[in-house]
Amino acid sequence: MGLSPRLLAHAPPIGGRQTLDEYLSHGGYEGLKKALSMKPDDVTQMVLEAGVRGRGGAGFPAGRKWSFVPKNTGKPVYLACNADESEPGCFKDRQIMERVPHLLIEGCLVACHAIGAETAYIYIRGEYPQAIAAVEAALDEARAKGHVGANVLGRGGRCDVWVHQGAGAYVCGEETGLLSSIEGGRGYPRIKPPFPAVEGLWGCPTIINNVETLANAAVIVRDGVEAFRSAGDDDTTGTRLVGISGHVEKPGDVEIDPATTTIRELIEVHAGGVWKGRELKAVIPGGSSVPVMPAAAIDVPFTYGAVQAAGSLAGAAGVIVLDETTCMVDALVNLMQFYHHESCGQCTPCREGTGWLEKLVTRIWRGEGTLRDIDLLDSVADTVGGAQQGKTICFLADSAVMPTKSFLKHFREDFVKAVEEGGSPVFRARRKRGAAAGAGA
Amino acid sequence: MSMVKLTIDGCEVEVQPGSTVIQAVRAMGADVPHYCWHPGLSVSGNCRICLVEVEGMPTVQISCNLGVRDGMVVHTQSAKARAARKDVMELLLINHPLDCPICDQAGECKLQEYSFEFGSDGSRFAFPKVHKQKHVRFSEKVTFDAERCILCTRCVRFLDEVAGADELDIVNRGDRNEIAVARGGELESPYQMNVIDVCPVGALTSTDFRFKSRVWFLKQTRSVCPGCSRGCNVTVGARWNRLLRLVPAENAAVNRWWMCDDGRFTYKAVAAGERLGAPLVRRGGALEETTWDEALAAAVDGLRKCGVDLVGVISARLTNEEIHLAASVLDEVGARARGHVSRTCAQDDLLRTGDGNPNAAGAALMGVPAGVPSLDGAKGAFLCGDDLDGDAAALAALDGLEFVLYAGTHETATMRRAHVVLPGVTSFEKDGSFTNVDGRVQRVQSVVAAPGDALPDWK
Numbered sequence: 001m002g003l004s005p006r007l008l009a010h011a012p013p014i015g016g017r018q019t020l021d022e023y024l025s026h027g028g029y030e031g032l033k034k035a036l037s038m039k040p041d042d043v044t045q046m047v048l049e050a051g052v053r054g055r056g057g058a059g060f061p062a063g064r065k066w067s068f069v070p071k072n073t074g075k076p077v078y079l080a081c082n083a084d085e086s087e088p089g090c091f092k093d094r095q096i097m098e099r100v101p102h103l104l105i106e107g108c109l110v111a112c113h114a115i116g117a118e119t120a121y122i123y124i125r126g127e128y129p130q131a132i133a134a135v136e137a138a139l140d141e142a143r144a145k146g147h148v149g150a151n152v153l154g155r156g157g158r159c160d161v162w163v164h165q166g167a168g169a170y171v172c173g174e175e176t177g178l179l180s181s182i183e184g185g186r187g188y189p190r191i192k193p194p195f196p197a198v199e200g201l202w203g204c205p206t207i208i209n210n211v212e213t214l215a216n217a218a219v220i221v222r223d224g225v226e227a228f229r230s231a232g233d234d235d236t237t238g239t240r241l242v243g244i245s246g247h248v249e250k251p252g253d254v255e256i257d258p259a260t261t262t263i264r265e266l267i268e269v270h271a272g273g274v275w276k277g278r279e280l281k282a283v284i285p286g287g288s289s290v291p292v293m294p295a296a297a298i299d300v301p302f303t304y305g306a307v308q309a310a311g312s313l314a315g316a317a318g319v320i321v322l323d324e325t326t327c328m329v330d331a332l333v334n335l336m337q338f339y340h341h342e343s344c345g346q347c348t349p350c351r352e353g354t355g356w357l358e359k360l361v362t363r364i365w366r367g368e369g370t371l372r373d374i375d376l377l378d379s380v381a382d383t384v385g386g387a388q389q390g391k392t393i394c395f396l397a398d399s400a401v402m403p404t405k406s407f408l409k410h411f412r413e414d415f416v417k418a419v420e421e422g423g424s425p426v427f428r429a430r431r432k433r434g435a436a437a438g439a440g441a
Numbered sequence: 442m443s444m445v446k447l448t449i450d451g452c453e454v455e456v457q458p459g460s461t462v463i464q465a466v467r468a469m470g471a472d473v474p475h476y477c478w479h480p481g482l483s484v485s486g487n488c489r490i491c492l493v494e495v496e497g498m499p500t501v502q503i504s505c506n507l508g509v510r511d512g513m514v515v516h517t518q519s520a521k522a523r524a525a526r527k528d529v530m531e532l533l534l535i536n537h538p539l540d541c542p543i544c545d546q547a548g549e550c551k552l553q554e555y556s557f558e559f560g561s562d563g564s565r566f567a568f569p570k571v572h573k574q575k576h577v578r579f580s581e582k583v584t585f586d587a588e589r590c591i592l593c594t595r596c597v598r599f600l601d602e603v604a605g606a607d608e609l610d611i612v613n614r615g616d617r618n619e620i621a622v623a624r625g626g627e628l629e630s631p632y633q634m635n636v637i638d639v640c641p642v643g644a645l646t647s648t649d650f651r652f653k654s655r656v657w658f659l660k661q662t663r664s665v666c667p668g669c670s671r672g673c674n675v676t677v678g679a680r681w682n683r684l685l686r687l688v689p690a691e692n693a694a695v696n697r698w699w700m701c702d703d704g705r706f707t708y709k710a711v712a713a714g715e716r717l718g719a720p721l722v723r724r725g726g727a728l729e730e731t732t733w734d735e736a737l738a739a740a741v742d743g744l745r746k747c748g749v750d751l752v753g754v755i756s757a758r759l760t761n762e763e764i765h766l767a768a769s770v771l772d773e774v775g776a777r778a779r780g781h782v783s784r785t786c787a788q789d790d791l792l793r794t795g796d797g798n799p800n801a802a803g804a805a806l807m808g809v810p811a812g813v814p815s816l817d818g819a820k821g822a823f824l825c826g827d828d829l830d831g832d833a834a835a836l837a838a839l840d841g842l843e844f845v846l847y848a849g850t851h852e853t854a855t856m857r858r859a860h861v862v863l864p865g866v867t868s869f870e871k872d873g874s875f876t877n878v879d880g881r882v883q884r885v886q887s888v889v890a891a892p893g894d895a896l897p898d899w900k
Binding site for chain 2: 169186191193340341342343344345346347348349350351352353354355356359363376379380382383384389390391392393
């Protein structure tokens with residue numbers, strides 16, 4: 001609480017874009033100037049000391065990631081900015097891209113300097129036309145003024161930044177699926193090893209960072225490590241951009257101090273509370289893939305560690321709020337349709353298993369399930385994957401499993417009710433209206 | 442470089458650095474179940490059946506992409522590894538059709554094998570299966586069944602990486618994924634039929650062999666392809682004394698795991714045309730059936746009369762043993778010249794050599810060079826395994842000779858000009874050896890019985 005925003009400081013209201021001149025008037029590209037006067041390794045060291053963890057969901061320390069780039073391979077190094085933001089419930093990166101795109105570009109340039117890259121790709125999801133337009137416009141300005149291109153800030157170094165538009169696949173937000181997509185191939189995640197830092201784009205060392213992570217890198221170099229660490233705690237340094245959606249009065253994004261802001265405060269203070277005066281039922285705190293938290297568990301700060309200790313993950317900070325009227329079977333059907341639809345189909349467990357999970361939960365949703373189907377759903381989820389299983393190349397299958405397992409763990413009674421009462425409330429209402437032809441929303 | 446030492450299922454193993462765990466397991470003579478991994482292709486890591494447990498690693502690991510490290514302790518048979526593989530197996534089968542009774546792959550199907558080994562006795566999946574395209578024509582040689590496909594991408598990788606023909610890819614997404622021919626065309630690679638062999642299930646089948654026989658009824662014989670001088674090792678499948686298919690047999694030094702499509706169809710020539718089943722001698726202008734004794738007597742008589750004026754054409758399609766004996770006959774008679782008919786075939790950098798004689802090297806080593814010697818001034822000719830049908834001038838020259846001995850397998854224009862005809866057998870009907878283009882002597886084995894009284898030329 002009481003935090004003055006950093007990433008969104010001086011950001012125009014939603015719908016507006018900060019121009020290069022406006023950005024420069026607020027100290028824009030000062031971080032880049034500072035970075036270019038430093039040795040690349042010192043920039044990496046600074047980001048490492050700042051302790052910023054990946055904001056795309058995994059929370060891996062960005063500085064450590066940068067340090068994995070092998071030296072003197074004779075190959076070019078690439079930076080790929082993950083701006084796919086494909087996780088349901090997440091819409092925080094678009095705030096940076098649409099409103100303060102130069103902050104992202106500066107972050108890309110700082111990172112490129114640190115890792116020795118001359119080319120950065122910003123992979124923006126195709127469903128974000130405003131973000132694409134804003135970043136492209138900002139890049140035009142930056143190129144025209146020499147911030148991006150052959151001679152960055154007149155210091156002789158080259159750094160090109162390109163926007164690559166996604167085509168609508170969730171799995172292309174997985175970092176190696178994203179690389180496959182940039183290369184023009186199917187958006188298939190890749191087996192590791194080789195790790196992207198060693199063999200990424202076109203077989204060359206590649207660092208993949210989330211939009212907010214890179215924006216933070218610019219802030220770290222501009223303001224210094226100590227200033228950066230004045231928000232957050234040792235586990236989660238710096239601020240976090242959080243998107244709050246679902247059954248709240250004022251859905252939207254907010255930049256918070258994760259160490260001093262609890263999930264309850266996110267909902268009640270920043271999002272105007274649960275809508276229509278209703279009670280809270282559950283929160284999915286980190287985007288649709290993470291385990292659901294029952295209302296009683298949400299009095300925890302929004303740090304990676306605290307949310308994990310409370311049984312979920314802060315993930316990509318997409319807080320989905322579900323009120324007391326929600327049937328969790330309805331919610332899970334929606335999620336399983338999504339994961340089944342988005343599985344790339346490469347690995348057996350995900351290709352076959354996400355469809356099975358959807359079929360099972362749909363059967364319960366339609367009131368055609370039995371109590372045994374509830375146990376079967378739980379058991380099939382274990383068969384498909386789950387955290388710390390390693391059955392698949394990427395986490396998509398686990399992302400379907402984690403909600404399934406946690407929904408059943410915390411809200412089994414909703415599933416039992418759907419079995420006993422002939423379907424979920426939404427299904428029964430639809431059937432009553434004669435519109436329950438299928439599971440499609 | 443020093444070897445890497447690791448422990449697999451309690452056994453200490455030493456392997457080359459850079460090896461993967463699955464290679465180490467195989468080096469000790471064991472194996473890990475696998476579908477997508479193939480020793481001759483890149484690692485794709487998608488089938489997830491080769492999961493193993495490694496001490497110190499929190500998750501199970503795919504052994505096909507896990508590099509060995511000194512001191513690594515691997516468990517391929519631990520409860521955790523087996524349970525993970527069982528889970529993958531169950532998922533592989535939920536949408537797989539239960540059409541084993543009519544599937545060509547039955548009997549050599551990895552799904553069947555691993556199901557038998559560690560699958561369940563029932564399915565917990567009680568929904569309609571996902572339906573996809575069936576009997577899709579990929580080309581005149583390859584037929585595809587998308588429902589049987591487990592999307593392991595071996596076929597995609599084979600064509601791309603080995604055949605150099607990027608002709609297959611995956612379309613759609615998730616459990617709607619299907620293999621498809623790129624750009625909507627048909628497979629064109631002359632090596633395309635290898636995708637049938639690398640397919641671990643019944644998704645890619647040979648249009649030629651489809652529904653001909655259950656594979657467990659095939660008499661399977663290891664031999665050598667007679668299509669060119671590469672000498673690709675093959676397994677010949679036969680039933681009812683009929684040749685039904687040739688598939689490559691692994692030989693790291695010759696053909697690795699592959700063979701060309703042309704080679705697979707060499708068996709067709711055996712039953713094509715009119716086979717010679719009995720010795721013939723010319724009596725009053727016409728060839729008449731006779732006994733081996735009479736025919737051989739007539740042959741010896743004819744050859745002796747020619748003496749030094751005999752010309753020998755000894756085929757480089759014959760085995761070393763036959764060439765040696767035929768050459769001995771020429772030596773005995775004192776024949777003045779000998780050679781074999783040259784044959785060309787397609788040539789490329791993978792396997793096909795361009796030399797259509799499987800034993801050209803063997804023939805040359807035994808003094809039977811390429812090329813038919815001139816028949817000018819000769820009295821007689823001994824044509825052993827070769828005919829001169831492709832050479833009109835030579836064929837005409839035969840008409841002017843006093844004696845022509847023909848030993849061959851089929852009725853030909855050359856044969857109709859002979860005075861004595863000895864019925865021979867094809868390389869699928871006899872034992873012997875071929876010497877390949879690299880000088881490697883390889884064993885040819887009899888697969889089926891020859892028609893009638895035909896005998897190998899060495900008999």
